[in-house]
Amino acid sequence: MSAYTRRRPPIAPPPGPPMKTGRGRRSSPMTWRWGDRLALAFAWSAGIGLCLIAAAIVGYMGYRGVQYLRPGLLFDRPTLSTTQSGSGGFLDPLIGTALLTAIGVLLAVPLAVGGALWIAEYGRPTWLARVVESSIEMVAGTPDIVIALFGLSIFQLGLFAPFSFKASGGGVFGKSFIAAGAMMSLIALPPLFTATRDGLQAVPEHMREAAFALGKTRIATIRRVLLPSVSSNIATGVTLGVSRIIGDTAIVVLLLGETLRLDPQGSAPGIGLLRGTGSTLTSYVYANSPAGEGGAPEKAYAAAFVLLVFVLGLNLLVDRIGRSQADSTGLTVAGAVV
Amino acid sequence: VLERLRNPWPDHRAERTLGAVSSLVCVLVVAMVVFVGIHAWPTFQHNGLSWLGSGTDLGRQIADQQNTTQHPPPSAYHLRAWPVIYGTLLTTGVAVVMALAISVFSSIFIVELAPARLRRLAIPVIRLLASVPSVIYGLIGILVLVPFVGNELITSAEKNSVQNVVELTGAGLGVTVVILTVMITPIMVALICEALVSVPSSWREGAIALGVNPLRAVLAVTVRAARPAIVAAAVLATARALGGAIMISMVSGSRAFSPKPIDGLVFLFEPLRTLASGIVDYHEGIGAPALGATLYAFALLLLFSAFVLSIAGYLIKLPLRRYQVRG
Numbered sequence: 001m002s003a004y005t006r007r008r009p010p011i012a013p014p015p016g017p018p019m020k021t022g023r024g025r026r027s028s029p030m031t032w033r034w035g036d037r038l039a040l041a042f043a044w045s046a047g048i049g050l051c052l053i054a055a056a057i058v059g060y061m062g063y064r065g066v067q068y069l070r071p072g073l074l075f076d077r078p079t080l081s082t083t084q085s086g087s088g089g090f091l092d093p094l095i096g097t098a099l100l101t102a103i104g105v106l107l108a109v110p111l112a113v114g115g116a117l118w119i120a121e122y123g124r125p126t127w128l129a130r131v132v133e134s135s136i137e138m139v140a141g142t143p144d145i146v147i148a149l150f151g152l153s154i155f156q157l158g159l160f161a162p163f164s165f166k167a168s169g170g171g172v173f174g175k176s177f178i179a180a181g182a183m184m185s186l187i188a189l190p191p192l193f194t195a196t197r198d199g200l201q202a203v204p205e206h207m208r209e210a211a212f213a214l215g216k217t218r219i220a221t222i223r224r225v226l227l228p229s230v231s232s233n234i235a236t237g238v239t240l241g242v243s244r245i246i247g248d249t250a251i252v253v254l255l256l257g258e259t260l261r262l263d264p265q266g267s268a269p270g271i272g273l274l275r276g277t278g279s280t281l282t283s284y285v286y287a288n289s290p291a292g293e294g295g296a297p298e299k300a301y302a303a304a305f306v307l308l309v310f311v312l313g314l315n316l317l318v319d320r321i322g323r324s325q326a327d328s329t330g331l332t333v334a335g336a337v338v
Numbered sequence: 339v340l341e342r343l344r345n346p347w348p349d350h351r352a353e354r355t356l357g358a359v360s361s362l363v364c365v366l367v368v369a370m371v372v373f374v375g376i377h378a379w380p381t382f383q384h385n386g387l388s389w390l391g392s393g394t395d396l397g398r399q400i401a402d403q404q405n406t407t408q409h410p411p412p413s414a415y416h417l418r419a420w421p422v423i424y425g426t427l428l429t430t431g432v433a434v435v436m437a438l439a440i441s442v443f444s445s446i447f448i449v450e451l452a453p454a455r456l457r458r459l460a461i462p463v464i465r466l467l468a469s470v471p472s473v474i475y476g477l478i479g480i481l482v483l484v485p486f487v488g489n490e491l492i493t494s495a496e497k498n499s500v501q502n503v504v505e506l507t508g509a510g511l512g513v514t515v516v517i518l519t520v521m522i523t524p525i526m527v528a529l530i531c532e533a534l535v536s537v538p539s540s541w542r543e544g545a546i547a548l549g550v551n552p553l554r555a556v557l558a559v560t561v562r563a564a565r566p567a568i569v570a571a572a573v574l575a576t577a578r579a580l581g582g583a584i585m586i587s588m589v590s591g592s593r594a595f596s597p598k599p600i601d602g603l604v605f606l607f608e609p610l611r612t613l614a615s616g617i618v619d620y621h622e623g624i625g626a627p628a629l630g631a632t633l634y635a636f637a638l639l640l641l642f643s644a645f646v647l648s649i650a651g652y653l654i655k656l657p658l659r660r661y662q663v664r665g
Contacts (some may be wrong), residue, residue: 054466134652145614
């Protein structure tokens with residue numbers, strides 16, 4: 001015992017003049033080689049340049065948004081008009097965005113959370129678990145335009161005809177809120193799955209062991225212990241998924257049709273809306289830009305500003321909920337770039 | 339009865355249900371390949387693999403396909419898709435190379451060089467850039483950059499020089515590549531920063547103690563150790579760039595034209611079309627069977643590249659897993 005507590009005798013300072021301490025001969029960039037100096041300058045300018053680009057984008061969109069956004073635009077329905085002042089607002093696209101987000105999240109949550117629970121807690125035929133994980137990675141890597149075409153091809157089948165918009169002649173277009181929402185759930189699936197799985201893997205093993213020791217079955221442990229403790233991870237995943245969904249354009253353009261107004265199919269109020277076509281903020285921006293036929297850049301700027309505000313809000317929300325789950329740099333949450 | 343209410347799911351049934359839910363994802367992926375493949379089949383049936391080659395004027399060919407009847411003759415499927423494939427390779431390749439250089443150095447800046455206050459500012463900014471929807475990038479491109487390039491950067495002499503071949507409006511390769519680079523850089527920065535942070539700092543400090551200057555130590559030790567993660571980030575960014583449909587369709591000029599490097603500076607202003615933006619441009623004509631098959635063939639090619647990239651990313655990250663470095 002005493003061997004550990006005994007103090008060592010102080011080491012005698014070396015003879016001669018005391019060593020320089022503090023800011024002595026530190027390597028200053030002025031003494032570096034030219035190549036290194038160039039690399040240093042490039043690193044600084046790349047980092048600061050990225051920040052400036054982001055500031056320019058937000059600043060420009062904010063400027064245009066303040067310039068063109070009128071409160072009335074948020075509550076007006078789009079109308080067909082040749083002039084920009086007569087073409088109404090974007091109430092319908094706002095409703096469309098909300099509706100698509102709701103459908104997408106409702107479909108994605110059971111799939112993603114169920115999958116994550118199975119992978120993390122059971123995953124018994126190991127090969128199947130590996131196949132499931134890699135297929136989710138493949139869904140994550142698939143371009144949204146391909147997912148949109150896939151949606152078009154399955155919802156044009158006669159089997160799914162009741163879910164989508166029909167022409168008067170009986171032809172199935174495969175375009176509806178249900179079709180677009182179902183494909184949106186594929187966009188939201190990977191971040192939601194990864195967030196939940198990482199959360200489950202971070203739950204300490206002794207919590208499960210304690211639950212088993214109390215006689216709980218696996219599924220009871222999942223319901224009473226694990227799901228409550230990963231609820232904030234699921235919330236982060238949902239937020240990430242929502243920000244993917246509201247930013248996606250390709251699926252909306254292909255699967256929701258070109259009508260800017262909500263165009264219900266059939267007379268039943270709720271179902272008709274879901275089976276009908278419409279628009280979202282993204283497709284509204286696209287249609288009103290010179291690329292679409294609208295040609296109303298003021299409306300496009302205003303809608304894009306609202307969209308950007310939503311995205312910023314979701315970003316802050318992820319920050320708030322997911323701070324504890326963020327990786328070491330705070331740049332990625334659950335393996336997804338937010 | 340009370341017992342059943344309190345514990346409605348026996349364990350084995352829960353396991354099977356959750357397993358079935360998970361397998362649904364695999365079924366979806368298989369269904370995606372099968373459906374896209376079935377719809378693309380007529381194209382490959384009539385063209386074979388020479389579909390990938392060059393030859394006919396793609397723009398006119400697609401316009402012809404748009405006008406075919408419900409039961410087109412086999413000749414209607416004739417198409418050579420090289421211009422769009424070339425456009426895809428060109429935009430993706432240039433954008434990924436530029437983004438790779440920018441993102442490696444800006445990650446070094448964020449992780450090693452920046453003062454703490456600047457770093458706290460840069461991280462939310464990068465995350466913001468990564469989450470801006472592509473349609474907003476497209477809007478800024480088509481309303482700000484394209485007119486600027488068209489009016490200020492292209493001289494009328496340059497416009498006249500290619501007058502008979504293609505019209506230069508400003509929308510084209512240059513603007514597309516710039517916006518694509520801005521779109522994919524933040525993703526790469528985020529992933530590379532993660533990798534750089536996870537390399538033990540003692541390795542770099544060791545190099546500095548040997549007398550190397552700090553920047554060279556980062557480049558020679560930290561970046562080299564994180565190399566697989568950097569390549570993996572580039573692979574992921576390539577997948578994103580391949581699928582950038584809406585933005586490219588807005589700013590690329592949307593003409594099935596192959597920009598030619600021989601044209602000198604004008605090369606940067608020449609319009610093009612990629613696989614993904616072609617689908618967006620022609621989606622209204624998908625009802626015509628011949629055109630539909632062509633678009634699904636574009637999608638199949640994209641899907642195939644995405645799968646290859648996904649597998650490549652997995653293989654690249656294998657050595658990282660072995661060293662317990664997160665990537």
